[in-house]
Amino acid sequence: xxxLEYEIADDSHYLFAAGELSAKEExxxxxxxxxxxxxxxxxxxxxxxxxxxHYAQYTDRLEEGDNFDSxxxxxxxxxxxxxxxxxxxxxxxxxxxxxxxxxxxxYKLLGKALAKNDNxxxxxxxxxxxxxDMLAAAKGTRFAYMDPLSQQTAFRxxxxxxxxxxxxxxxxxxxxxxxxxxxxxxxxxxxxxxIDFLRVLMDLYNIKSIYRHWLAQEKMDIExxxxxxxxxxxxxxxxxxxxxxxxxxxxLEKTRYRHLVYKGSEPxxxxxxxxxxxxxxxxxxxxxxxxxRYTSYNLEKVFDFFLKKKIEIKTLNIIYNGILYGxxxxxxxxxxxxxxxxxxxxxR
Numbered sequence: 524x525x526x527l528e529y530e531i532a533d534d535s536h537y538l539f540a541a542g543e544l545s546a547k548e549e550x551x552x553x554x555x556x557x558x559x560x561x562x563x564x565x566x567x568x569x570x571x572x573x574x575x576x577h578y579a580q581y582t583d584r585l586e587e588g589d590n591f592d593s594x595x596x597x598x599x600x601x602x603x604x605x606x607x608x609x610x611x612x613x614x615x616x617x618x619x620x621x622x623x624x625x626x627x628x629x630y631k632l633l634g635k636a637l638a639k640n641d642n643x644x645x646x647x648x649x650x651x652x653x654x655x656d657m658l659a660a661a662k663g664t665r666f667a668y669m670d671p672l673s674q675q676t677a678f679r680x681x682x683x684x685x686x687x688x689x690x691x692x693x694x695x696x697x698x699x700x701x702x703x704x705x706x707x708x709x710x711x712x713x714x715x716x717x718i719d720f721l722r723v724l725m726d727l728y729n730i731k732s733i734y735r736h737w738l739a740q741e742k743m744d745i746e747x748x749x750x751x752x753x754x755x756x757x758x759x760x761x762x763x764x765x766x767x768x769x770x771x772x773x774x775l776e777k778t779r780y781r782h783l784v785y786k787g788s789e790p791x792x793x794x795x796x797x798x799x800x801x802x803x804x805x806x807x808x809x810x811x812x813x814x815x816r817y818t819s820y821n822l823e824k825v826f827d828f829f830l831k832k833k834i835e836i837k838t839l840n841i842i843y844n845g846i847l848y849g850x851x852x853x854x855x856x857x858x859x860x861x862x863x864x865x866x867x868x869x870x871r
Contacts, residue, residue, distance in 0.1 A: 529716045529814050534821045540609045541820035544828040550577040551835060554861050560842050561856050569846050578839065591843040596648055598836050599625065602829050603650040614822055616708040619672060620721050621829055622650055623705065627698055630676050633661045634684030634697065672708045676701050695732070695748045702728060702750045716823050720811055725753035726780065727804055729760065733771060754779060783807060802860045805834045834860070 556572060563569040570582050581594045599622065606618050619626060625648045636643040636658065647654040652669060660666060660674045661681040679700050683693045702725060709721050732748045749760050755778065775781060783803045808830055815823035838860055845855035 529719075529823075531716065531814055531818045531821055531823050533819050536611055537609075537822060537825055538820045541824050544825060548828070551831065552576050552839075557838065557842070557859065557861055560839075561845075561859055561861075562852065563842075563846050566843075566847055569843065573839075585843075591840050595836055595840055599833070600649050602832060606825075606829065607651060609825070610822075613711045614714075615670065616672070616705070616712055617717060617822065617826055618651065619705050620709060620717065620724065621826065621833065623702075623724060625650060626676075627701055629657065630680040630697055630701060631694055633657055633677055634680035634693070637661060637681050638684040670708075672704050676704060692747070698728070698732075699748070699750055702752075706752045712822075714822055716812070716814060717826060719754075720808075722753050723807070723811065725750045726755050727783075729753060729755065730775065730780065730783070733760070737771075780807075802858060805837070805860050809834065 556576070560569055560572050563572060566585075570585060573579060573585075574582050578594065581589075581597075584593070585591065603618055603622065606621070607615065610617065629647055629650075632643050632647055635641070644654040647657075652660075652666075652673060656666060656669070657673070657677050660669060661677040663678060663681075665674065676697075680697055683697050683700075686693070706721065706725075709718060712718060729749050732750075733745065736745060736748055745760060746757070749757055751757055775783065812823065812827040812830060815821070815827040818824055841859055842855070844850075845858070
């Protein structure tokens with residue numbers, strides 16, 4: 524999978540953080556335990572297994588009826604705050620890279636909240652800033668402590684959703700604005716492995732956007748939903764038509780993303796099932812940062828820890844909700860990433 528080679532130099536600024544996080548590596552849940560969790564008969568049995576992990580602190584509130592989304596929100600907020608306190612100022616954009624999907628969700632939420640004059644705070648994922656502060660930024664309030672990317676994107680969300688027109692076009696326009704702004708902000712990082720990971724995220728965004736576009740049978744010009752700066756440049760997508768989604772996914776099998784859709788083209792095009800590709804994205808991401816694991820202290824190693832942490836939390840959320848709602852075990856296992864079994868799907 525790893526098509527490029529990287530020279531990763533240690534950075535003394537991250538000496539303490541890397542040491543601290545290395546000690547926490549042992550808290551990651553082993554694949555064998557994830558398998559036992561997937562096989563849990565009910566929530567009670569699953570919670571017993573969760574009590575044996577770092578997430579034991581949440582079991583009381585889960586037993587009281589809280590949903591696992593609240594655990595995700597709490598953990599993501601803690602991750603963002605840790606990074607905010609440890610990173611060099613020039614490296615802060617990596618927080619946006621790590622949480623790009625959640626931030627896009629938040630900005631869409633702000634736009635909808637203002638357009639409908641509704642309070643959607645319960646659906647907001649607080650990362651660096653609270654719902655109320657981001658809402659104020661969307662209305663034009665300037666905060667000295669808020670980074671320009673967050674303030675400008677919030678304002679752009681309000682501007683776009685305040686217009687007349689197609690809701691879907693507004694969403695795509697906001698996503699494109701955010702990703703373009705993120706690319707501009709990320710240039711100051713000057714860390715090739717992370718910049719290239721952002722390029723991968725751009726490509727994955729495009730792949731999913733084309734899938735959504737095809738699934739919804741939209742008439743929108745496909746060039747309007749394609750983000751630039753990925754490894755697959757915009758010219759790659761010019762021949763793609765709405766009715767040609769199957770051929771598009773087959774074409775991806777000839778790119779560095781072949782294992783994202785390998786054995787997945789049929790479920791995607793015939794069964795409208797994108798879950799196998801979403802799981803493969805996580806495998807792809809974990810493998811992408813393998814070069815950082817053999818280094819000592821640097822930004823790449825810190826980012827790798829939190830990327831793995833984020834994937835673990837997402838995996839637990841899938842398992843918890845699958846057990847809670849009685850999902851078929853085969854189906855649940857299909858959606859959950861067990862790395863020691865699944866990694867070959869995304870190797871080179």
